[in-house]
Amino acid sequence: xxxxxxxxxxxxxxxxxxxxxxxxxxxxxxxxxxxxxxxxxxxxxxxxxxxxxxxxxxxxxxxxxxxxxxxxxxxxxxxxxxxxxxxxxxxxxxxxxxxxxxxxxxxxxxxxxx
Amino acid sequence: xxxxxxxxxxxxxxxxxxxxxxxxxxxxxxxxxxxxxxxxxxxxxxxxxxxxxxxxxxxxxxxxxxxxxxxxxxxxxxxxxxxxxxxxxxxxxxxxxxxxxxxxxxxxxxx
Numbered sequence: 292x293x294x295x296x297x298x299x300x301x302x303x304x305x306x307x308x309x310x311x312x313x314x315x316x317x318x319x320x321x322x323x324x325x326x327x328x329x330x331x332x333x334x335x336x337x338x339x340x341x342x343x344x345x346x347x348x349x350x351x352x353x354x355x356x357x358x359x360x361x362x363x364x365x366x367x368x369x370x371x372x373x374x375x376x377x378x379x380x381x382x383x384x385x386x387x388x389x390x391x392x393x394x395x396x397x398x399x400x401x402x403x404x405x
Numbered sequence: 406x407x408x409x410x411x412x413x414x415x416x417x418x419x420x421x422x423x424x425x426x427x428x429x430x431x432x433x434x435x436x437x438x439x440x441x442x443x444x445x446x447x448x449x450x451x452x453x454x455x456x457x458x459x460x461x462x463x464x465x466x467x468x469x470x471x472x473x474x475x476x477x478x479x480x481x482x483x484x485x486x487x488x489x490x491x492x493x494x495x496x497x498x499x500x501x502x503x504x505x506x507x508x509x510x511x512x513x514x515x516x
Contacts, residue, residue, distance in 0.1 A: 324504070333407070333493060334448070334506040349503060381447050392436040392455065392497045394504065396447030 294318050297382050297397040305405050310369040312400050314382030316362075321386040323365040324394065325349075325357060327378040334381065340365055372404045408432055409496055411507035418484055419515050426479045426510045428494035435497050437470055437477045442491040442509075484514045 294317030304310050314323060324339040326349075336349030338357040346357050354376060356368045369376055379401050383394040409430045418424055428437070436455040440448035452461050454470035454477065461468045465488075467480040481488055494507045 326506075331508060333508040334495070336503055336505075339503070350505075383447075392438065392453050393450060394438070394495075395450065396440075399445075399447050 295382060295384055295395060295397040297380075297400050299400060300398065301401050303403045303405065304372050306373055307371050310372050310402065310404075312367040312380055312382075312402070314365040314367070314384075314397060316365075316384045318384060318386075318395075319362060320384040321362075322384065322394075323359065324383040324385070325355070325365065325367045326381045326383065327351065327376075328381060328399075329378050337367065337380075372402075374404050376402065377404045378402060407508060408505040409494055409507035411492075411494060411510050413510060414508065415511050415513075417513040417515065420485060421483050424481050424484055424512070426481075426492055426512075427476070428478065428496075428507050429476045430496065431475065432496070432498070433474050435474075435499060437474075437497075438495045438504075439468055439477070439479055440493040440495065442493060448491075448493055481512075484512075486514045486516050488512060489514050 296315045298313045322341055325337040326334040328334045335351045337351055337355050338349055340346045340359040358366045379399050381399045382397040385394045409428055412427050436453055438453045439451045442448040452468045457472045457474045459470045465482045469478050492510045495504045497504050
């Protein structure tokens with residue numbers, strides 16, 4: 292298994308509160324990704340990072356921000372959570388060592404916004 | 406609008422049967438991946454195909470990338486209950502950057 296963990300694994304929060312999800316890797320891979328998975332939509336890319344402090348938007352980035360201050364950690368922040376952000380969030384890692392089109396996924400975080 | 410369409414969405418078959426899952430798009434991809442996901446877990450990569458017309462085999466699973474790099478198929482021979490899961494295709498438009506996932510095919514293999 293790729294060394295990738297996500298925390299927390301489950302979270303329930305209220306509308307309007309800030310939420311930060313953490314992805315941690317021990318593989319030293321350059322690329323890190325945040326996805327959300329919803330019924331009928333599959334996995335959709337929120338943001339990704341191609342190096343420390345280098346990030347870019349994915350297809351569903353509105354309402355989310357990210358930060359990557361060191362190689363091993365990629366944080367996803369919901370500044371003011373909304374019910375539409377209730378979802379399962381997956382982090383993935385990849386990079387030159389395993390092929391740029393290869394991704395390894397973490398176990399996911401189930402977020403419920405009431 | 407979904408960039409990658411998978412069919413069928415749901416598939417329930419008897420052990421020993423063969424099946425094919427399709428992943429189609431009107432867009433060209435630099436590569437295409439297939440994943441399997443089990444409930445409560447993250448997707449697990451099965452294969453990556455990068456060349457138009459490429460065929461890869463993984464035991465009883467055969468993956469094909471279309472000649473025009475717009476579509477792919479996954480064929481399972483003699484399905485087993487352990488093959489049960491959600492199968493996802495994903496395409497990369499630019500290497501290492503944006504990945505677009507299909508909505509998935511939920512496969513159930515009945516013993």
